[in-house]
Amino acid sequence: MARIVVLGGAMTGLATAALLGRDGHDVTVLERDVAEPKGDADELWRTWERPGVSQFRLPHIMLGAWNKVMEEDLPEVLDEVVRLGCSHVNTIATQPDTLTGGTRPGDEELRNLIGRRPVVEAALATVAARTPGVTIRRGTKAESLVATAGADGVPQVGGVVTQDGEVLTADLVVDAMGRNTTLDRMLDAIGATGPEVQAEDLGFVYYCRHFRNNEPRTMPVVGAVIPYEGMTLLVIPADADTYCLVFSVASNDHEMRDLREIDAWERALALFPNFSPVRAVSTPITDIQVMNGGGDRRRSLLVDGAPVVTGLVAVGDSAVRTNPLLGRGASTGLVQARTLRDVLREVAPDRPDVLALRFGEAVDATVGPMYRFTLDQDQHRMAEVQAEIAGRPYPPAGAGWRLQRALQMMFSQDPDALRALFRAAHRIEAFDTGTLPDTLRAKIEELEVDRPVYPPGGPTRTQLLAAVAGRPAQSAPA
Numbered sequence: 001m002a003r004i005v006v007l008g009g010a011m012t013g014l015a016t017a018a019l020l021g022r023d024g025h026d027v028t029v030l031e032r033d034v035a036e037p038k039g040d041a042d043e044l045w046r047t048w049e050r051p052g053v054s055q056f057r058l059p060h061i062m063l064g065a066w067n068k069v070m071e072e073d074l075p076e077v078l079d080e081v082v083r084l085g086c087s088h089v090n091t092i093a094t095q096p097d098t099l100t101g102g103t104r105p106g107d108e109e110l111r112n113l114i115g116r117r118p119v120v121e122a123a124l125a126t127v128a129a130r131t132p133g134v135t136i137r138r139g140t141k142a143e144s145l146v147a148t149a150g151a152d153g154v155p156q157v158g159g160v161v162t163q164d165g166e167v168l169t170a171d172l173v174v175d176a177m178g179r180n181t182t183l184d185r186m187l188d189a190i191g192a193t194g195p196e197v198q199a200e201d202l203g204f205v206y207y208c209r210h211f212r213n214n215e216p217r218t219m220p221v222v223g224a225v226i227p228y229e230g231m232t233l234l235v236i237p238a239d240a241d242t243y244c245l246v247f248s249v250a251s252n253d254h255e256m257r258d259l260r261e262i263d264a265w266e267r268a269l270a271l272f273p274n275f276s277p278v279r280a281v282s283t284p285i286t287d288i289q290v291m292n293g294g295g296d297r298r299r300s301l302l303v304d305g306a307p308v309v310t311g312l313v314a315v316g317d318s319a320v321r322t323n324p325l326l327g328r329g330a331s332t333g334l335v336q337a338r339t340l341r342d343v344l345r346e347v348a349p350d351r352p353d354v355l356a357l358r359f360g361e362a363v364d365a366t367v368g369p370m371y372r373f374t375l376d377q378d379q380h381r382m383a384e385v386q387a388e389i390a391g392r393p394y395p396p397a398g399a400g401w402r403l404q405r406a407l408q409m410m411f412s413q414d415p416d417a418l419r420a421l422f423r424a425a426h427r428i429e430a431f432d433t434g435t436l437p438d439t440l441r442a443k444i445e446e447l448e449v450d451r452p453v454y455p456p457g458g459p460t461r462t463q464l465l466a467a468v469a470g471r472p473a474q475s476a477p478a
């Protein structure tokens with residue numbers, strides 16, 4: 001069994017440690033933040049300081065794909081989150097039979113775990129810390145890598161140096177340092193070529209406010225991503241009757257920047273009448289939290305099919321970052337962690353070149369298709385939003401986007417369309433025309449899909465801009 005050092009002890013690093021520890025590996029997690037998780041859900045939310053994770057107190061939901069892997073491989077994590085007060089909501093079971101056509105096999109996979117991020121991460125930390133062979137060292141920052149020249153002169157990593165100069169030797173180092181990983185600097189210092197990077201310039205900015213619902217039955221939906229003209233509204237329920245409402249706008253949409261002000265944010269929310277009843281009985285538990293989610297980004301340590309480094313792999317946001325709006329990040333990290341465990345069952349770290357290649361290929365098989373699907377969705381949604389900001393139409397520019405719109409038009413009339421959308425939303429599988437039943441495909445071919453499908457009665461961009469600016473709607477520019 002191998003000595004493995006994991007850099008970063010958050011959602012992906014902790015899951016990686018727990019999975020590898022169970023397989024008998026000796027795993028040390030280095031986490032630069034000092035604080036330990038302690039207390040109940042509300043104490044974790046209030047007091048756990050995690051400066052290393054900027055989105056720590058922003059809304060998170062764990063999708064079907066995350067729950068499925070946890071159920072199969074780390075069921076104690078689900079026990080622990082439930083003990084802390086989180087719960088599961090099946091997104092099909094909460095819809096009326098008229099919409100779903102009744103229960104079908106596979107529906108059980110379409111469930112969200114609702115809980116605040118500090119609570120979910122604390123559960124993971126508890127389970128990882130209990131796993132024999134796993135040591136979590138908080139307050140220990142990884143500073144650099146130790147490497148020798150491997151095959152063909154490609155650096156082979158054999159350990160890590162901490163900020164105090166301590167050297168930890170390892171058969172394998174796993175970078176789980178998240179979206180702001182310093183891996184490139186570390187690779188440069190050992191003479192390795194940087195990873196191959198695919199990155200989008202524009203992303204979405206999130207204006208979030210958390211509430212406690214004093215009358216939980218007033219919640220209009222159990223969680224949703226609802227697109228409107230030029231922006232998207234997110235409703236993210238959590239544990240202890242808390243929930244978060246989020247306006248997500250393009251990062252270059254300067255006219256929406258005043259959403260950071262509480263009054264402007266609340267004026268904008270008042271344009272969504274579905275939320276007035278729940279807002280009226282809710283107490284805010286935060287001010288407006290603002291975060292730029294960044295664009296989708298994928299970094300591969302295989303360049304032109306060959307590893308740029310061996311003895312090291314990257315997982316989680318460091319390797320694959322997707323639009324937070326879709327809530328796929330933790331699931332994608334978990335799938336990578338499980339892929340690493342599976343590859344290590346076949347290839348030991350004493351064959352570093354084979355391991356690097358095999359892991360790169362395996363991750364492309366397990367994560368690549370959903371990443372490419374997400375990228376396609378995001379690029380089209382961003383183009384649509386940019387067109388709406390500029391006041392021009394955005395006709396479906398590709399088959400994938402046309403299909404997405406068609407499914408949105410059909411979901412309230414066709415249970416297959418509903419499930420195709422939900423299965424993708426839960427990151428279970430991407431859809432394409434080939435995976436849909438013939439009857440649904442035939443209906444879609446007949447549809448005229450020439451404009452976005454927004455909920456009826458929602459505000460236009462002009463109305464939203466007027467609300468944000470505090471102007472009467474009629475004086476807003478056309």
Ligand SMILES: Cc1cc2nc3c(=O)[nH]c(=O)nc-3n(C[C@H](O)[C@H](O)[C@H](O)COP(=O)(O)OP(=O)(O)OC[C@H]3O[C@@H](n4cnc5c(N)ncnc54)[C@H](O)[C@@H]3O)c2cc1C
Nearest residue numbers: 008010011012032052060061142178316317324327329330
């Ligand atoms: C606004 C927002 C909302 C989101 N909502 C969702 C959601 O609903 N569902 C979902 O699944 N995902 C969501 N995500 C994505 C999710 O937060 C990430 O995918 C997830 O946190 C990635 O986990 P990670 O462990 O890879 O990285 P991180 O959570 O970023 O953790 C990296 C860890 O590495 C540590 N670290 C960094 N450098 C060092 C070092 N040198 N030495 C030691 N430790 C180090 C950090 O302190 C940190 O603990 C959201 C993201 C954002 C921005």
